[in-house]
Amino acid sequence: MRLLHRFILALTILLSSFVLGQEAPYFVTYDHHLEEPRNLEIATSSTIGVPGVRRKAYLAPYMELEYGAKAWWTTEFYLESQSTRGDSTVFTGWRWENRFRALAREHWINPVLYIEYENVNEATRIQKEVVGKTPDFGVPNAELVRERSHELETKLILSSNTHAWNLSENFIVEKNLSASEGFEFGYAVGASRPLSTMASAQNCRFCRENFAAGLELYGGLGGTDGFGLHNTTHYLGPVISWQVSDNAALHFSPAFGLTRGRNPVLLRLGYSYEVRGFGRKMARLFGGKP
Amino acid sequence: MRLSVLLLFAVAAALAVAQDSQSKTDPKFVAPPDAAAKENPLAGNAEAAAGGKKLFLRSCAECHGENGTGIEDAANLQTPEVQKQSDGALFWKVTNGNVKKGMPPFARLPETQRWQIVSFLRALKPTKEALPSGGNPPSSPKRR
Numbered sequence: 255m256r257l258l259h260r261f262i263l264a265l266t267i268l269l270s271s272f273v274l275g276q277e278a279p280y281f282v283t284y285d286h287h288l289e290e291p292r293n294l295e296i297a298t299s300s301t302i303g304v305p306g307v308r309r310k311a312y313l314a315p316y317m318e319l320e321y322g323a324k325a326w327w328t329t330e331f332y333l334e335s336q337s338t339r340g341d342s343t344v345f346t347g348w349r350w351e352n353r354f355r356a357l358a359r360e361h362w363i364n365p366v367l368y369i370e371y372e373n374v375n376e377a378t379r380i381q382k383e384v385v386g387k388t389p390d391f392g393v394p395n396a397e398l399v400r401e402r403s404h405e406l407e408t409k410l411i412l413s414s415n416t417h418a419w420n421l422s423e424n425f426i427v428e429k430n431l432s433a434s435e436g437f438e439f440g441y442a443v444g445a446s447r448p449l450s451t452m453a454s455a456q457n458c459r460f461c462r463e464n465f466a467a468g469l470e471l472y473g474g475l476g477g478t479d480g481f482g483l484h485n486t487t488h489y490l491g492p493v494i495s496w497q498v499s500d501n502a503a504l505h506f507s508p509a510f511g512l513t514r515g516r517n518p519v520l521l522r523l524g525y526s527y528e529v530r531g532f533g534r535k536m537a538r539l540f541g542g543k544p
Numbered sequence: 545m546r547l548s549v550l551l552l553f554a555v556a557a558a559l560a561v562a563q564d565s566q567s568k569t570d571p572k573f574v575a576p577p578d579a580a581a582k583e584n585p586l587a588g589n590a591e592a593a594a595g596g597k598k599l600f601l602r603s604c605a606e607c608h609g610e611n612g613t614g615i616e617d618a619a620n621l622q623t624p625e626v627q628k629q630s631d632g633a634l635f636w637k638v639t640n641g642n643v644k645k646g647m648p649p650f651a652r653l654p655e656t657q658r659w660q661i662v663s664f665l666r667a668l669k670p671t672k673e674a675l676p677s678g679g680n681p682p683s684s685p686k687r688r
Contacts, residue, residue, distance in 0.1 A: 288648065325647060360639055452592070452656050453596070
């Protein structure tokens with residue numbers, strides 16, 4: 255079993271070295287732009303926890319398969335793992351995420367409904383969202399993996415485009431279905447902009463138009479047993495993305511902890527590759543209607 | 545475990561029925577008059593159109609083809625029916641898409657880049673396949 259976990263971890267790290275798309279540079283915040291229909295995006299990202307006092311560094315890689323099922327529906331599957339320095343490497347679970355565009359046309363504010371099922375254990379560290387109160391990261395992995403939880407996460411995504419800027423706000427509600435716990439709340443907000451709004455005629459790798467930069471802020475808001483900022487964690491950091499080619503992009507973000515008790519810095523790296531027309535190609539391959 | 549298997553089946557089933565049915569013409573896909581009246585700030589800018597080509601190949605060609613003639617059910621952008629529409633109308637369509645019919649909105653692109661795409665669309669030269677029935681314009685409902 256341990257070998258299998260190591261294999262999955264190695265696979266996700268390996269894929270991260272050859273797999274990125276033109277989109278907002280956020281890691282945690284979602285905007286209202288969905289995957290284009292029948293496109294498949296393969297992405298791998300890693301969250302690196304820079305340790306504070308009496309904490310251990312960790313690397314939490316995850317792989318995403320994002321598919322544009324319809325122009326108004328994007329579905330995404332995640333595999334995630336985690337390796338803590340001086341402890342162990344463990345597979346931490348999988349997630350299935352769905353995003354639904356609520357309105358057919360572009361508006362000043364565009365709502366998207368998000369629903370995700372998570373089958374993860376307590377060793378999960380990818381921190382795709384920060385909700386509730388600050389958890390204890392001092393417990394060994396061997397103990398944490400025994401606690402598996404089925405969680406349902408919903409988000410209200412609000413997003414606007416104005417003067418080449420994207421402004422996005424996410425309101426998160428998470429429920430652990432495996433335990434008689436209440437709801438946990440969180441938020442994420444982001445603002446980003448491409449460095450140039452005009453596309454040059456030439457294909458270029460390092461043109462300003464291929465880069466986007468912004469700022470992201472996210473954190474927990476407690477739960478039904480105590481809503482608010484007390485004993486919660488918040489991160490703020492710049493986000494940068496680089497469209498390496500027509501299909502591939504790289505993302506980077508150092509997020510700085512605004513509160514004590516958790517990693518003072520989270521380094522996030524991501525690489526994604528878009529397979530255009532994946533659904534059409536598959537349909538052709540199997541002789542179905544594209 | 546049983547729940548996991550059920551969920552995976554649900555994913556597979558959902559994706560199986562998720563094929564979009566695009567339509568070549570949608571009479572309801574019409575830009576509002578104020579949007580259609582907008583003028584292209586990049587009109588006549590050859591360099592902008594060349595940049596638009598690059599964007600078109602990256603974002604649109606998968607469905608509309610490299611020459612804009614349309615693949616499968618996506619609209620042929622060379623037809624007089626499309627070309628007679630104003631720059632503002634095309635810009636509105638690129639921005640909003642036709643979500644119910646499978647065309648995604650491209651508002652993720654900065655406004656300037658969407659105008660560049662419109663400039664490129666204007667530069668598309670009609671090919672034989674773009675002109676149905678000997679080159680006569682189609683008789684579908686008039687759209688701006």
